């Protein structure tokens with residue numbers, strides 16, 4: 195079985211593979227290692243774009259695609275019938291939760307302001323300056339998957355009150371449906387977005403959503419840029435009523451001169467929340483397990499379902 199992985203380091207990290215599994219590396223930035231027509235299991239480059247998805251017609255014997263990302267939005271609807279699409283659910287939970295916790299603490303404790311003061315060698319202006327705190331806040335997590343649960347666990351020591359929201363309500367798990375957002379948002383001092391990008395979530399955070407958030411609230415986007423209406427967010431941030439921490443933007447990459455770069459109440463990282471030292475070992479650990487499943491004739495885990 196010919197397998198393409200996206201990183202040279204991936205070969206070692208897959209662990210022991212059954213006989214007959216032939217691994218080649220296709221980084222996406224160099225020439226193909228061989229004819230894609232023979233590939234049966236493909237691990238495309240991390241955060242692949244529509245350009246990479248466009249290679250699919252060349253993979254005529256493909257059986258499975260294993261993504262290195264939690265999000266599968268560029269692939270959903272593009273994969274030919276008979277090809278199983280799997281995401282990297284579980285791989286990014288802790289790194290993204292850590293980023294969300296850090297970003298939320300940093301924003302409430304005004305770390306960006308302190309960094310700016312440090313750059314000016316300015317001790318006096320910020321001396322004893324009180325800041326809000328994350329401790330005890332009412333937090334709304336929009337997205338009730340494994341990343342949302344990890345965020346909840348990371349926030350728990352801070353005594354926050356968490357409300358969970360997902361596409362549909364799940365009473366047993368105390369998860370509210372998105373249709374309840376208008377009632378929930380006015381109480382949310384922090385809104386954390388970890389939903390997949392779908393037709394339902396595209397533009398979910400529009401002017402009405404933002405207007406329903408209370409003064410001083412923080413929006414944290416660790417999902418996908420287009421979940422938020424950027425113009426509506428810029429308008430709220432320019433008014434100074436809300437602040438935002440974003441690992442993703444729309445457009446992405448954020449072009450030079452875009453207002454989000456300069457707003458003092460916006461904190462940005464370039465889609466880096468999941469990119470930690472442990473990413474490849476965790477991701478290729480999953481890939482290795484999936485390959486052993488294929489050879490054993492077992493079903494793959496993390497299959498991207500219809501209702502993604």
Ligand code: OXD
Pocket residue numbers: 262263264265266286468
């Ligand atoms: C992901 C990401 O989807 O890093 O995993 O954005």
